[in-house]
Amino acid sequence: MAKRTIEDVEAEAEAEATVTETELISKKKKKDRREKGSKKSKIAVGEAALAIESSNGVSADGDRKKRKNDKREKKEKKNRKEKERKLEESGDVPDLMDIDKPEKLAGELPKLSKEERKAARKASKESGGKAAENGAALDETVPADKYNGAIGVPTSTSGYTESLELTNLPKTTVDEYLNKHAISINDPHKSNLRPVTSFSYLPPHTFDFSVFAAPTPIQAATWPYTLSGYDCIGVAETGSGKTLAFAVPAIRHISSLKTSSKGSSGVKVVVVSPTRELAMQIYETMEKFSKAARLTAVCIYGGVPKDEQRQKLKRADIIVATPGRLQDLIDEGCADLSKVSYLVLDEADRMLDKGFEDAIRRIISVTPTASRQTLMFTATWPTSVRDLAATFMKTPVKITIGDRDDLRANIRIQQTIEVIDQRAKEQRLLSLLRQHQGGTQKDDRILVFCLYKKEATRVEMFLRSQGCRVAAIHGDLSQAQRTQALSRFKDGSCPLLIATDVAARGLDIPKVKLVINVTFPLTIEDYVHRIGRTGRAGADGMAYTFFTEHDKAHSGALVNVLKAAKQPVPESLLKFGTTVKKKEHSAYGAFYKETDGAKVATKIKFDD
Numbered sequence: 001m002a003k004r005t006i007e008d009v010e011a012e013a014e015a016e017a018t019v020t021e022t023e024l025i026s027k028k029k030k031k032d033r034r035e036k037g038s039k040k041s042k043i044a045v046g047e048a049a050l051a052i053e054s055s056n057g058v059s060a061d062g063d064r065k066k067r068k069n070d071k072r073e074k075k076e077k078k079n080r081k082e083k084e085r086k087l088e089e090s091g092d093v094p095d096l097m098d099i100d101k102p103e104k105l106a107g108e109l110p111k112l113s114k115e116e117r118k119a120a121r122k123a124s125k126e127s128g129g130k131a132a133e134n135g136a137a138l139d140e141t142v143p144a145d146k147y148n149g150a151i152g153v154p155t156s157t158s159g160y161t162e163s164l165e166l167t168n169l170p171k172t173t174v175d176e177y178l179n180k181h182a183i184s185i186n187d188p189h190k191s192n193l194r195p196v197t198s199f200s201y202l203p204p205h206t207f208d209f210s211v212f213a214a215p216t217p218i219q220a221a222t223w224p225y226t227l228s229g230y231d232c233i234g235v236a237e238t239g240s241g242k243t244l245a246f247a248v249p250a251i252r253h254i255s256s257l258k259t260s261s262k263g264s265s266g267v268k269v270v271v272v273s274p275t276r277e278l279a280m281q282i283y284e285t286m287e288k289f290s291k292a293a294r295l296t297a298v299c300i301y302g303g304v305p306k307d308e309q310r311q312k313l314k315r316a317d318i319i320v321a322t323p324g325r326l327q328d329l330i331d332e333g334c335a336d337l338s339k340v341s342y343l344v345l346d347e348a349d350r351m352l353d354k355g356f357e358d359a360i361r362r363i364i365s366v367t368p369t370a371s372r373q374t375l376m377f378t379a380t381w382p383t384s385v386r387d388l389a390a391t392f393m394k395t396p397v398k399i400t401i402g403d404r405d406d407l408r409a410n411i412r413i414q415q416t417i418e419v420i421d422q423r424a425k426e427q428r429l430l431s432l433l434r435q436h437q438g439g440t441q442k443d444d445r446i447l448v449f450c451l452y453k454k455e456a457t458r459v460e461m462f463l464r465s466q467g468c469r470v471a472a473i474h475g476d477l478s479q480a481q482r483t484q485a486l487s488r489f490k491d492g493s494c495p496l497l498i499a500t501d502v503a504a505r506g507l508d509i510p511k512v513k514l515v516i517n518v519t520f521p522l523t524i525e526d527y528v529h530r531i532g533r534t535g536r537a538g539a540d541g542m543a544y545t546f547f548t549e550h551d552k553a554h555s556g557a558l559v560n561v562l563k564a565a566k567q568p569v570p571e572s573l574l575k576f577g578t579t580v581k582k583k584e585h586s587a588y589g590a591f592y593k594e595t596d597g598a599k600v601a602t603k604i605k606f607d608d
């Protein structure tokens with residue numbers, strides 16, 4: 001027999017111990033199982049006994065308790081449902097803005113009377129049916145006088161519900177508002193949503209509107225549709241508050257996604273604008289509102305390094321961009337637009353024009369078609385871009401303020417056309433500046449437009465040589481110089497700005513007293529936008545335009561714009577003729593329409 005070593009003994013002892021332990025565990029498990037089984041059968045026996053007792057009426061007390069509990073549960077469920085219904089009907093659905101303080105919201109719910117609930121239910125039902133009817137002719141406009149005043153209804157994912165207060169307004173009050181502001185709503189969905197004529201009619205929000213008395217007509221008319229999730233074209237005069245018209249629903253839209261299952265990270269909102277300065281301006285507005293809603297916005301534009309923009313893109317919810325740089329970053333794989341569900345083309349006609357068309361197509365092509373809400377806003381909506389616009393939109397609602405199917409300038413701007421010899425321009429400019437910026441008026445803001453960069457530089461040098469405090473903004477300057485010039489003009493440290501058309505659209509500079517067009521722009525639309533830098537937000541403005549032999553191709557269109565705004569038409573301008581040149585889009589050809597200069601634009605009021 002082999003001799004056992006110390007190691008063998010230890011191994012055997014360990015094995016024995018292990019066996020013993022295993023046996024013990026298995027014995028305990030068996031015991032537990034036995035006990036469990038007996039407990040179960042005891043419970044089963046007990047339950048069976050109870051059941052027999054109960055059926056014999058022995059435990060009537062327990063049964064009564066059970067029924068009472070069931071009843072209480074049913075009542076609670078009914079109350080919960082009723083509360084939810086009230087919320088929906090009153091339009092006070094918990095807002096995306098208020099997600100941080102739901103308790104406060106719940107505490108603020110108004111109590112509705114039985115009649116109010118009934119009225120709201122009926123209204124919802126009625127217009128719900130209407131909202132469902134889709135696909136009516138796109139061209140069918142519902143002018144103010146034909147508006148049937150039916151009450152709005154939630155139609156979209158973001159769940160806009162007309163406020164009860166707005167619903168309860170008499171139809172005549174709504175009609176009066178629509179007529180007064182010449183609001184035309186072309187709604188193929190026939191949802192008949194009433195304009196939000198007061199900020200208090202908006203669903204609960206965290207926006208601070210305290211500086212404004214009421215929504216402007218374009219805001220009032222478009223918000224119900226944009227908040228409902230419809231594609232929308234908004235056309236209203238320069239300086240009429242279109243930025244907030246698309247910014248408010250943008251923030252609400254994105255916040256609603258954050259609270260829902262679709263709220264994964266990624267860019268949800270894209271706003272595209274034609275110039276860097278306008279993009280920056282829109283970004284400032286967006287950023288102000290985004291912060292309150294804890295969203296992140298990024299401004300993407302050319303002329304500056306890309307690195308910072310690339311970094312910011314990684315955590316952005318909102319992009320405000322110029323098309324070229326955005327396209328670059330898409331092509332580089334740094335801008336992912338695959339989750340974008342709210343796209344805005346500001347200055348839409350410009351964005352759809354030849355210069356930007358390719359970039360816009362590229363940008364739109366990387367956004368999802370089905371889930372994307374597309375909005376277009378502008379003060380000018382030439383027929384030449386309308387068909388192209390339609391290719392990017394789904395049965396859009398078109399809202400125009402002040403009969404803008406034909407080109408309209410802001411009627412509060414006093415327009416003066418001076419037919420002049422090319423060589424006399426500089427001296428005339430100088431005398432106008434002395435007249436409007438002399439003495440106590442030395443700080444009044446004047447914006448001078450030139451057509452070419454070189455021309456702008458020449459005019460700037462000339463005015464400087466004459467002792468004028470002057471800044472300039474055009475494409476030959478670095479972005480830093482452009483930004484500095486604009487901010488000096490805005491803060492008043494330099495009250496005279498020479499610009500090319502980079503400053504023609506969208507820029508909202510406070511209190512520009514006078515716009516002077518030294519050279520006529522390339523299009524009549526640009527003329528309307530240039531002079532629209534004055535007379536904003538309900539203020540009056542003034543514009544002087546030098547017109548020479550070289551500009552005669554624009555005389556007909558200019559005459560129409562002047563007549564429509566009830567402005568004097570100088571005989572010297574008429575001599576160049578009144579024919580309006582056809583406008584063609586590169587891909588869509590001519591969509592010529594003779595404008596009717598006799599039609600008069602409607603004055604839009606801000607304070608009522």
Ligand SMILES: Nc1ncnc2c1ncn2[C@@H]1O[C@H](COP(=O)(O)OP(=O)(O)OP(=O)(O)O)[C@@H](O)[C@H]1O
Nearest residue numbers: 212214215216238239240241242243379506508537
């Ligand atoms: N409800 C309101 N009441 C009064 N002023 C408003 C209101 N909403 C916006 N504004 C102000 O009106 C001014 C012009 O607004 P905004 O720049 O949005 O005009 P716009 O219609 O986009 O002009 P443009 O056609 O030139 O781009 C801004 O200073 C803005 O703060």
